[in-house]
Amino acid sequence: MFSSSMRTNRRWALLLAYACLAVFAVFTLFPPYYMLITSLKTNEEIAAQAGIPLIIQDGPTLFHYIDLLTNTYFLVYFKNTIIVTVISVGVSMFVSVLAGYSLARMRFWGSTVMATGVFLTYLVPETLLFIPLFKVIGAMHLLNTYWALVVVFPTLAVPFCTWILIGYFSSIPKELDEAALIDGASHLQMLVKIFIPVAMPGIIAATIFAFTVSWANFLYPMAFIYSNDQNVLTAGTVTTLIRGDVFHWGGLMSGALLAAAPPVILYAFLMDYYISGLTTGATKG
Amino acid sequence: MTQPVVRESGGLGIPAGERASRFQRFMWRRSTLAVVLVLPLVIIITGLVVYPFFYSLYLSTLNRRETQFVGLGNFRFLFNRDTFWMVVRQSVLFALTAVAFKAMIGFVLAHVINVLPDKRQRLWRGMMLVPWVMPPALSTLGWWWLFDPTYSAFNWILGTLFGAHVAWLSDPGWARFSVILVNVWYGAPFFLIMYLAALKSVPPDLYEAADIDGASAVQKLRHVTLPMMRNIISITVLFSTIVTFANFDIVRVLTQGGPRNTTHLFGTWSFKIGIEGGDVPLGASVSLFMFPILAVLAFFILRNVRKRTAEV
Numbered sequence: 153m154f155s156s157s158m159r160t161n162r163r164w165a166l167l168l169a170y171a172c173l174a175v176f177a178v179f180t181l182f183p184p185y186y187m188l189i190t191s192l193k194t195n196e197e198i199a200a201q202a203g204i205p206l207i208i209q210d211g212p213t214l215f216h217y218i219d220l221l222t223n224t225y226f227l228v229y230f231k232n233t234i235i236v237t238v239i240s241v242g243v244s245m246f247v248s249v250l251a252g253y254s255l256a257r258m259r260f261w262g263s264t265v266m267a268t269g270v271f272l273t274y275l276v277p278e279t280l281l282f283i284p285l286f287k288v289i290g291a292m293h294l295l296n297t298y299w300a301l302v303v304v305f306p307t308l309a310v311p312f313c314t315w316i317l318i319g320y321f322s323s324i325p326k327e328l329d330e331a332a333l334i335d336g337a338s339h340l341q342m343l344v345k346i347f348i349p350v351a352m353p354g355i356i357a358a359t360i361f362a363f364t365v366s367w368a369n370f371l372y373p374m375a376f377i378y379s380n381d382q383n384v385l386t387a388g389t390v391t392t393l394i395r396g397d398v399f400h401w402g403g404l405m406s407g408a409l410l411a412a413a414p415p416v417i418l419y420a421f422l423m424d425y426y427i428s429g430l431t432t433g434a435t436k437g
Numbered sequence: 438m439t440q441p442v443v444r445e446s447g448g449l450g451i452p453a454g455e456r457a458s459r460f461q462r463f464m465w466r467r468s469t470l471a472v473v474l475v476l477p478l479v480i481i482i483t484g485l486v487v488y489p490f491f492y493s494l495y496l497s498t499l500n501r502r503e504t505q506f507v508g509l510g511n512f513r514f515l516f517n518r519d520t521f522w523m524v525v526r527q528s529v530l531f532a533l534t535a536v537a538f539k540a541m542i543g544f545v546l547a548h549v550i551n552v553l554p555d556k557r558q559r560l561w562r563g564m565m566l567v568p569w570v571m572p573p574a575l576s577t578l579g580w581w582w583l584f585d586p587t588y589s590a591f592n593w594i595l596g597t598l599f600g601a602h603v604a605w606l607s608d609p610g611w612a613r614f615s616v617i618l619v620n621v622w623y624g625a626p627f628f629l630i631m632y633l634a635a636l637k638s639v640p641p642d643l644y645e646a647a648d649i650d651g652a653s654a655v656q657k658l659r660h661v662t663l664p665m666m667r668n669i670i671s672i673t674v675l676f677s678t679i680v681t682f683a684n685f686d687i688v689r690v691l692t693q694g695g696p697r698n699t700t701h702l703f704g705t706w707s708f709k710i711g712i713e714g715g716d717v718p719l720g721a722s723v724s725l726f727m728f729p730i731l732a733v734l735a736f737f738i739l740r741n742v743r744k745r746t747a748e749v
Contacts, residue, residue: 166702169655175560176546179622180565184588185581199590205593225600242728257632258471266475268739274601275676275735278681279704280728283711284489321616339470368572370686371704375712386574390690401582408575419570423563426570431634432660 164228184409191406198401205268215409216402220393225380229388232298233411235245237366244362246413247310249355252317253343266320272313281307291374296386298390301369302377304329308369309362316361316432320354321347357429360422364415385411456504459533497722501715511722520706525615525726528702532682535620539681540674542621543628550629551636562633569626577690580619581606584691609699612692616700619687624680628673635669636662668745679731703727 189373190198192212217365221224254260255267285304294300324347332342348355373387380392389407394400419426500507515521515703550561583591594675595601606612647657663670673684685704688694694701701709703726711720712719 153584165552172545172549173565177540177561178565180568180626182590183622184577184585185577186583190582199509201588205590225457234603247477247481250474254471254474258467258474258685260468260471263471263475266479270478270482271480271742272735273737274507275492275679275731275738276486277679277704277731279683279685279707281489281493284493285485285584285706286712287492287496287717288489303487306481308471310478311482339467352449364570367552368574370572370574370689371708374689375708382512386572390574390578399728401585401588403466404578405582408578412571412575415572416567419566420563423559423566427562427566427630427634430630 158381160217167301169340173293179358179416184231187405187409190401192408193402195402205256216406220342220403220406220410224403225383225388226385226410228381229383229411231386232382233367236298236301236305237363239302240309240366241359243302244306244309244313244366245355245359247306248317248362249315249348249359251310252321253347256321257347258339267315270311270314270318273307274315278308278369278371285372294376296377296379296381298377299371301366301384302401304372304376305366305369308365309358313358313362314431316358317354324350327360332434334385353425353428356422356425360418360426361429363418367415367429415430471647491720493725496718497725499718501718503718504719507718511719515722515726520701521723523698524701524703524706527700528682529615529702530613531684531702532678535617535624535654535681536674536678537678538617538621539624539628540670542625543632543673546625546629547632558650562629565612565629566626568623569630573623573686576623577619577687580615580622581691584615592597606692607696609696612696612700616688616691619691620681620684623687624677627677631669631673632666637668639665668741672738672741672745674743675734679734679738682730683727 176220186206189206189208192214193208194210194213194215197203197210229354251270255263257282289300289303292300292303294303328346328350329342332346337345352355368386370386370390371383377383378386380388383391389404389411391409393404481670496503496509497511498506500510550565552556583589586592586602586607591605592602595603603611606616610682618695643661643665644657647661652660682702683704684702685708688700688702688705689708694699695706698706703724707720707723711717712721716722
């Protein structure tokens with residue numbers, strides 16, 4: 153009798169859990185859902201005040217997507233975003249792996265202070281720095297080019313990536329380095345042959361993080377770039393696809409969805425790395 | 438067992454003096470190499486974080502055209518403006534309310550997901566994390582459209598069910614509500630993930646022991662779960678407070694600080710003044726006001742992270 157009451161208790165708990173989740177799932181997924189159906193509606197249907205706006209009634213159309221890819225700067229933004237993201241992720245990972253290895257394994261004077269400093273820089277928000285950086289970028293003659301973003305994006309990724317890599321590298325048993333040293337391996341060989349392969353999950357998590365912050369950043373392109381041919385997806389979509397004179401919702405939603413797609417797709421495939429990257433930042437040190 | 442033997446025989450082949458000098462050479466190379474390896478990081482952080490920060494302190498003491506030193510003139514000017522105090526109040530209200538709701542929703546969702554069978558957990562967790570994965574500037578565009586007063590979903594639902602009509606983004610009160618709502622939507626999954634990880638790290642035997650002692654669900658929550666999660670909760674809350682306080686994307690896309698500057702945060706207002714208005718020194722002064730608050734929060738985060746590292 154005791155176990156059967158436990159079982160009914162558990163069933164009630166599950167039922168309650170699913171009810172609660174259903175409510176939150178609607179809250180979570182309704183905005184992307186509504187963006188999707190809006191992007192597939194005809195302009196007439198979006199502008200019509202009759203009918204139910206929550207579903208597509210006139211049949212889906214790809215008009216907004218075709219228009220987006222042929223009549224706007226969207227593909228230019230896409231190309232610029234890819235260039236900026238690939239370079240800044242490459243630079244960030246190069247810098248973070250070297251620094252993470254050095255700070256985790258090669259104790260030297262000031263290395264612990266430096267590790268703490270890296271963590272503190274991660275806490276500095278971009279809104280505190282964009283105005284002086286605007287002047288710095290201006291002095292480098294990079295204003296209104298996407299190279300400005302290549303220069304500043306590593307500052308968003310490097311502190312966090314270094315921080316989590318210090319954690320991952322430190323968790324590798326010391327016996328491994330000793331064995332490698334006895335075999336006559338140099339430090340760089342050790343890094344490439346042992347540390348990078350063993351800490352691969354950490355490196356993937358850090359790369360995903362670097363990719364996501366570079367792709368999603370909005371403040372820096374808003375502050376540094378004002379020409380269409382130099383802009384990236386976030387700022388470009390927000391500044392040029394909003395047009396005051398015509399009904400633009402379909403085009404805007406298709407642009408926002410396509411621009412958001414790469415990080416979402418990446419996440420769908422690498423969810424576990426993504427989550428371990430998020431949580432280790434605070435749990436490892 | 439084999440390793441010490443290998444080490445022994447490897448060492449025996451080399452005379453003691455040569456061994457020492459090799460060791461010294463190795464140590465010297467090691468520390469030089471260590472410095473060389475962190476050098477790129479040091480250059481990036483000094484050049485693009487530390488230097489800009491101090492440069493911003495200098496900038497804030499200049500006049501609009503950056504030709505003259507005005508001391509604390511910019512700050513005095515800000516203190517005398519109502520808009521500034523409104524931004525202070527709104528930033529505090531925005532950050533505290535949004536973080537409180539994110540923390541609560543994340544806490545509830547983490548517990549709810551934790552009772553599901555393992556396979557289902559992955560699915561629901563994956564779904565709940567979607568808002569966190571979309572670039573906020575772009576997902577906020579979707580919200581902006583949802584808040585449209587005439588053609589969009591929210592007012593249609595309200596109108597059909599209650600005959601109500603809400604001026605989401607043009608009424609100051611509702612606009613403040615809207616930016617907080619979007620921020621909660623975007624940030625709650627982060628809390629969910631952190632709490633779920635913390636919940637999984639509570640040893641199951643603690644709950645078994647509590648069961649044997651006849652503890653109720655509420656007692657288990659209070660005396661087992663919360664103490665075990667306390668550190669993660671405080672790190673997450675403090676961290677999220679920094680990020681929320683320094684928010685730019687959501688307010689910029691949704692209201693651009695309007696109506697009549699009522700939804701501006703430090704970040705968006707300094708953008709409006711410094712970049713759009715062309716008054717770089719005043720913009721720098723506005724964003725510098727975030728610093729003391731962030732420094733205090735960062736201090737507590739660091740303390741908690743240290744404590745946690747010591748525990749693990």
